[in-house]
Amino acid sequence: MDLTSEEQDMLDGKFGKAAQKSMEILSALGEIFNAESMVEVTGVQIAGVSYDNLGEAGLEFLSEMAEDGKVKVLTTLNPAGMDRENWRLLGIDEDFAKNQNRVIDAFARMGVITTCSCTPYLIGNSPHFGQHIAWAESSAVCYANSVIGARTNREGGPSALASAITGKTPNYGYHLDENRHGQVLVKVNCDLKGTDEFGVLGKIIGDKLVELGMKIPYIIGITSATVEELKSFCASVATYGGTALFHMKGITPEYDKYPQPSENLIEINKINLEQARNKLIDDDIEVDFVSIGCPHASIYEIEKISRLLKGKKVNKEFWITTARPTKRIADEAGYSKIIEKAGAKFAADTCCVVAPIKGRFKGIMVDSAKACYYGRAKNKFKVKIGTIEDCIEEAIK
Amino acid sequence: MKLKGRKIYKGIVEAKAIVTKEGISFYGGVDPETGKIVEVGHELEGQSIIGKVLVFPSGKGSTVGSYTMYRMTKNNTAPAAIVNEQIDTIVAVGCIISEIPCIDKVDINNIKTGQNILVNASEGFVEVK
Numbered sequence: 001m002d003l004t005s006e007e008q009d010m011l012d013g014k015f016g017k018a019a020q021k022s023m024e025i026l027s028a029l030g031e032i033f034n035a036e037s038m039v040e041v042t043g044v045q046i047a048g049v050s051y052d053n054l055g056e057a058g059l060e061f062l063s064e065m066a067e068d069g070k071v072k073v074l075t076t077l078n079p080a081g082m083d084r085e086n087w088r089l090l091g092i093d094e095d096f097a098k099n100q101n102r103v104i105d106a107f108a109r110m111g112v113i114t115t116c117s118c119t120p121y122l123i124g125n126s127p128h129f130g131q132h133i134a135w136a137e138s139s140a141v142c143y144a145n146s147v148i149g150a151r152t153n154r155e156g157g158p159s160a161l162a163s164a165i166t167g168k169t170p171n172y173g174y175h176l177d178e179n180r181h182g183q184v185l186v187k188v189n190c191d192l193k194g195t196d197e198f199g200v201l202g203k204i205i206g207d208k209l210v211e212l213g214m215k216i217p218y219i220i221g222i223t224s225a226t227v228e229e230l231k232s233f234c235a236s237v238a239t240y241g242g243t244a245l246f247h248m249k250g251i252t253p254e255y256d257k258y259p260q261p262s263e264n265l266i267e268i269n270k271i272n273l274e275q276a277r278n279k280l281i282d283d284d285i286e287v288d289f290v291s292i293g294c295p296h297a298s299i300y301e302i303e304k305i306s307r308l309l310k311g312k313k314v315n316k317e318f319w320i321t322t323a324r325p326t327k328r329i330a331d332e333a334g335y336s337k338i339i340e341k342a343g344a345k346f347a348a349d350t351c352c353v354v355a356p357i358k359g360r361f362k363g364i365m366v367d368s369a370k371a372c373y374y375g376r377a378k379n380k381f382k383v384k385i386g387t388i389e390d391c392i393e394e395a396i397k
Numbered sequence: 398m399k400l401k402g403r404k405i406y407k408g409i410v411e412a413k414a415i416v417t418k419e420g421i422s423f424y425g426g427v428d429p430e431t432g433k434i435v436e437v438g439h440e441l442e443g444q445s446i447i448g449k450v451l452v453f454p455s456g457k458g459s460t461v462g463s464y465t466m467y468r469m470t471k472n473n474t475a476p477a478a479i480v481n482e483q484i485d486t487i488v489a490v491g492c493i494i495s496e497i498p499c500i501d502k503v504d505i506n507n508i509k510t511g512q513n514i515l516v517n518a519s520e521g522f523v524e525v526k
Contacts, residue, residue, distance in 0.1 A: 025493050028405055032484055053461050057429065057468025061494055156460035158490045 001030045001170070002037050010166055018069025018110075022162035029159060030170030039132045039171040043074045044164040045120045046112065047136035048157025050081035050354040051099040058157070059099070062106040065161065071111045072167035076125040078137045079296070079321075079351045080104060080116040090319070090347055096356055112164065116349040117323035119231060119296040121148065124325070129253055132175055134163035138244070139235035139295050139370065145245040147230050149253040151175045154244050174245055180254065182218025182247050184209060184264040189221060190273065194387050195232035195301075197273065198225065199369030202236025204276045208266050209241035217241075218261050220249040231295045236369035280372045282363070282382040289361035289381070290314075290395040291352040292388060293321035294368035299329050304388060306335035309342040314395040317361065318344040321351040344395070353378065365394045398525045400503050402480070405489050407519040408498025411526075412477040415449045416510045417441050422458025423465040423491060432474030450516055451476035452508050456488035466491030478516040480505060480523055 009015060010023040026038065048054055054062075081100050082092040104114050117123055118137045127133045127150035135141045136155040144150040153173040155163070163169045173179055186205055192198060205217050217237070225233070225248070237243045247255040292305060297320055305320060320339065322330075327348040330336045336346060347355070352364065353374040363382040364375045367390075372383040386394070417440045421427065426436035432447035456462065466488070469475035475497055479488060484501035492499035498518040508514060513526040 021494065024406075025490055028489055028493055029486065031403075032405070032486070032489055048461065048464065054464060055468065057471060058461075058464035060471060061464060061467050156463060156486060156490060158463055158494055159486070 001027060001035055003027065004038070007038055007168065016068040018065045018067065018165055021065065022069070022165040025159055025162040026166060026168060026170055030172065033170065033172040035170035035172040037171050038168040039175055040167055041073055041134045041163050041169050042131045043125050043127055043133045044071070044160055045076055045078065045125060045135040045137055045140055046107070046157060046160045046164065047078040049077045049079065049103060049116055051096060051103050052081045052354065052356045054103060059103055059106065061158070062103065065165070066106045066109040069110045069165045071164040073164060074125055075112045075164040076120045076123070077107060077112060077114055077116045079118055079354050080349050081355055082350050083347045084349045086346060086348070089345060090355070091360070092356070110165070115324055117296050118351065119298070119323060122296070122298055122326065123323045132169065134160050134169040136160040138238040139231065141244050142234035142238040142246070143231055145174055146234065146247065146252050180245060181216065181258045182261045183214045183216045184212060184218065184266060185261045186217045186219040186266045186268065187221050188219060188268050190270045192222060195228050196367045196385050196387050198229040198233040199236040199367070199385065200273055200277045200280065201268065202233045203240045203280070203369045204268055204272055205266065206237045206240025206243060209243060212264060214264065215241070215243055215245070217243065217246045218255070219246060220260070222248055222251060225251050228298055228301055232368055235295050239370045239373050277385060280369055280383060280385040282384065285363040285382040285384050287316065287363045287365045287384060287394050289317045289364045290391050291319045291321060291364060291366050291371065292391055293319070294351055294353065294366060294371035296351065297322040297326065299326050301388065302326065302330045302335050302339070303333070305392065306338040308389065308392045309344060310338050312342050312396045314343040315397065316395050318395045319347040319352060320344060321347045324348045365391050367391055398507060400507055400523045400525070402500040402503035402521050402523060404518050404521045405484050405499040405501055406492040406497060408478065408496070409515070409517045409519060410450070410477045410498055411513060411515045412448060412450045414452050414508050414510060414512045414514045415441065415444065415446055416452040416505065416508050418454065420455055420457040421453050422456070423462035423487070424459040426458060427465060427469070429465050429468040429472055429474060432469065446476045447474050448477050450478045450480060450514050452480040452505050454482040454505065456485040458487065460487055462487040463491035463494060466497065467495045470495040470497065478518065480508070480516060
């Protein structure tokens with residue numbers, strides 16, 4: 001792998017310990033994946049933020065990096081294990097909160113913008129078409145590659161941090177044109193609507209891709225999709241299929257750049273959607289927790305929730321998970337007041353996947369297929385998917 | 398017997414080998430406190446990897462595994478070196494941040510548990526003593 005003199009100097013320690021360790025990580029990854037060189041990144045999004053996942057070891061690594069490490073490009077964080085302001089109300093214990101703040105402080109010392117969100121593209125960490133970035137959150141990676149047409153591999157926590165500190169990433173995988181071709185043709189033969197339905201579609205396609213051992217679907221037959229529907233689809237297809245890139249004819253920017261695949265056809269109709277939806281509804285579920293905002297709720301979704309909750313009272317634990325800046329907009333617009341008056345709670349900076357809530361509830365209702373997966377696997381809840389309207393109806397029942 | 402490979406992270410150590418044909422997930426599959434493999438049903442379940450040359454085909458599982466390896470180095474429960482057939486991102490990054498000598502592209506069929514082996518990751522070879 002060819003390194004520039006600046007990159008070699010980083011590797012030799014001339015820019016300090018953190019830059020050296022970072023370049024060691026990136027050049028080793030470059031060698032492993034046969035990258036010819038590094039490419040400059042314009043932005044980074046780091047995963048491995050929740051203390052629940054990092055533990056004391058991860059924190060120690062971050063503290064060491066923070067001794068002389070400073071980020072060179074715009075960098076934000078994935079959700080943390082708690083709302084940084086509202087954690088007590090959400091039942092997070094004091095020790096966890098202390099440790100979570102130590103993690104975030106270490107990132108802050110490195111110059112990271114400590115906004116904790118899985119939707120960086122909604123809150124100002126938003127690349128342009130064709131730009132190279134190093135992002136770690138799987139749903140955001142999928143959104144950036146597919147919907148925006150930016151370029152990133154699926155990074156882990158340490159490699160994303162290494163890119164933030166050096167401003168570089170090895171040029172392989174999804175950074176290169178030749179690896180961005182659609183591999184599987186998906187024909188959708190019915191109309192789709194809503195975050196839940198797009199999530200169900202993501203599960204069907206994701207499961208099928210795993211069966212086929214392929215990664216990049218080329219989807220035709222979808223006539224319209226909102227930002228919210230696409231973010232839900234990205235989260236789901238990334239969770240179930242490990243997908244980091246898809247093309248959607250008429251919707252995503254690179255669909256006509258690459259040929260439509262002629263083999264590996266998957267057809268999806270209304271019946272397939274119904275069957276897949278039923279797999280995301282557990283038998284005899286007793287819902288005691290409702291959560292909307294996986295991926296983080298947009299201001300449009302929060303406005304909608306406030307409209308639906310106006311003058312109502314929720315009878316179950318109800319979280320709206322979102323990015324802190326989006327919450328601030330909701331505060332200013334008066335949506336937060338309406339929502340909180342109804343008894344629902346904001347959980348900014350965090351989400352129902354990474355918060356330490358394993359076993360705390362029996363059944364969770366969501367509008368997200370990704371949240372169903374982690375609700376079952378990580379938190380041992382029974383799950384039920386529905387529209388945002390269904391979720392609200394369940395909460396006020 | 399000298400086996401050629403590719404350097405992932407530098408270092409030279411000699412230690413006893415512990416070999417498995419199964420993948421290893423450091424997150425959840427290894428206990429960083431005791432240095433033992435804890436994945437239920439794993440060929441090496443219950444065995445300690447502390448101070449040994451850990452030989453396995455490739456890593457698997459969550460990216461948090463890189464941090465587990467770092468924790469093992471801090472706890473003095475880490476393996477002395479890692480030899481893989483084909484490195485994966487999690488183990489590569491784990492070795493780099495934890496400073497565990499690591500080499501891949503080695504034909505691991507030639508290494509048996511209990512053998513003394515020299516890992517020269519810096520120069521990219523393994524020697525079975």
